[in-house]
Amino acid sequence: GSTLGVLGGGQLGRMFVHAAQAMGYFTAVLDADPTSPAGLVSHHHVQTGYEDAAGLAELARLADAVTTEFENVPATALAALGALRPVSPAAGAVAVAQDRAQEKAHFVRCGVACAPYAVIETAEQLAAVPADLLPGILKTARMGYDGKGQVRVKTAAELAAAWESVGRVACVLEKMLPLALECSVIVARGADGACVHLPVQRNLHRDGILAVTEVHAANLPDTVARQAIAGAISIATGLAYVGVLCVEFFVLQDGSLVVNEIAPRPHNSGHYSQNACDVSQFELQVRTMAGLPLTQPRQHSPAFMLNLLGDLWFAADGSQQTPPWAEVLALPGTHLHLYGKRDAKRGRKMGHLNITADSADAARATALKAAALLGIAPF
Numbered sequence: 001g002s003t004l005g006v007l008g009g010g011q012l013g014r015m016f017v018h019a020a021q022a023m024g025y026f027t028a029v030l031d032a033d034p035t036s037p038a039g040l041v042s043h044h045h046v047q048t049g050y051e052d053a054a055g056l057a058e059l060a061r062l063a064d065a066v067t068t069e070f071e072n073v074p075a076t077a078l079a080a081l082g083a084l085r086p087v088s089p090a091a092g093a094v095a096v097a098q099d100r101a102q103e104k105a106h107f108v109r110c111g112v113a114c115a116p117y118a119v120i121e122t123a124e125q126l127a128a129v130p131a132d133l134l135p136g137i138l139k140t141a142r143m144g145y146d147g148k149g150q151v152r153v154k155t156a157a158e159l160a161a162a163w164e165s166v167g168r169v170a171c172v173l174e175k176m177l178p179l180a181l182e183c184s185v186i187v188a189r190g191a192d193g194a195c196v197h198l199p200v201q202r203n204l205h206r207d208g209i210l211a212v213t214e215v216h217a218a219n220l221p222d223t224v225a226r227q228a229i230a231g232a233i234s235i236a237t238g239l240a241y242v243g244v245l246c247v248e249f250f251v252l253q254d255g256s257l258v259v260n261e262i263a264p265r266p267h268n269s270g271h272y273s274q275n276a277c278d279v280s281q282f283e284l285q286v287r288t289m290a291g292l293p294l295t296q297p298r299q300h301s302p303a304f305m306l307n308l309l310g311d312l313w314f315a316a317d318g319s320q321q322t323p324p325w326a327e328v329l330a331l332p333g334t335h336l337h338l339y340g341k342r343d344a345k346r347g348r349k350m351g352h353l354n355i356t357a358d359s360a361d362a363a364r365a366t367a368l369k370a371a372a373l374l375g376i377a378p379f
């Protein structure tokens, strides 16, 4: 059998490995951590960092094709692997997703509206920021996730202080937009250019981290959903993208749609597809990298997804506890996914709970019951 390789051993890699194995592939994970969630379940585990030439060569020897689950894998590692094996997504597309300035320039090129912004790499650019971008959010161009590397600023003085506080690294300043809601779309694009997508997901963030995703027909207006899908496909096509891509959007209070950012891999907001769709985002990842046909996934059940953060492993008095899985799983239509991480930390993604039912109302009711049992605030 052939072997599929993945750079990164986190939960996304673990769920990719599960999907690949279910379809009969052997797997190879590259991650320096000997207890990484994906490394623990993979046939092969190359325990080196992403910059280690010997490790990369070993992954290329083991794997017939390579993908990534970690957004910030050095583009040089993907390029080095790309010289030896088919790598999807390619280094160039990942490099765009890794840099907010390049990412926004790509949105503009594709004609998909994004927040008004300015690139700040120098003191001159800082001084020249137009006043109408304030209040805004200063975001480091590279390495941010879960709201890290972001500072909200109201005035030019606050902006200057914020840029100092992030170490004067390359940033983008985005205008603060009046959001009505957030949504995202998972698209998969094959090497032949064929594109399929999951239904548009509606996302609720708390403290900068995805908390709840809900997916059902009454989620958001049809016209908005159609626009989001068309925008996501043109962003993927413009990158000559091969693989699974998540595109995050804002719906503004006036109903208009604005693209936020992209992730060059399966995404937390697409996890519901494991239990609510006939093809999951991880199976799509396997299909794109293995050159298998893509068929349009069908959602067969309305769905909710609750993120299970490490906070749930701590009681009110700070002592460790195990969440009440048996009570949660006694609710019909609940599907527990845990990532095999040994130590819980506050804010750390430990797993997720998918909830499916035959109606959106029933799914919401079950999701709210599960949330109450787990100590997740209602939504």
Ligand code: ATP
Pocket: 115, 137, 139, 144, 145, 146, 147, 148, 174, 175, 176, 177, 178, 179, 182, 205, 208, 248, 260, 261
């Ligand atoms: P992720 O973990 O999704 O990669 P991130 O750290 O890259 O997150 P963003 O998606 O850029 O961060 O922003 C995090 C959240 O902050 C958004 O989901 C949204 O709620 C809010 N936000 C970001 N940019 C804006 C904006 N221009 N106007 C209003 N709210 C915003």
Ligand code: MG
Pocket: 144, 145, 146, 261
């Ligand atoms: Mg991001």
Ligand code: MG
Pocket: 248, 260, 261
């Ligand atoms: Mg985001």
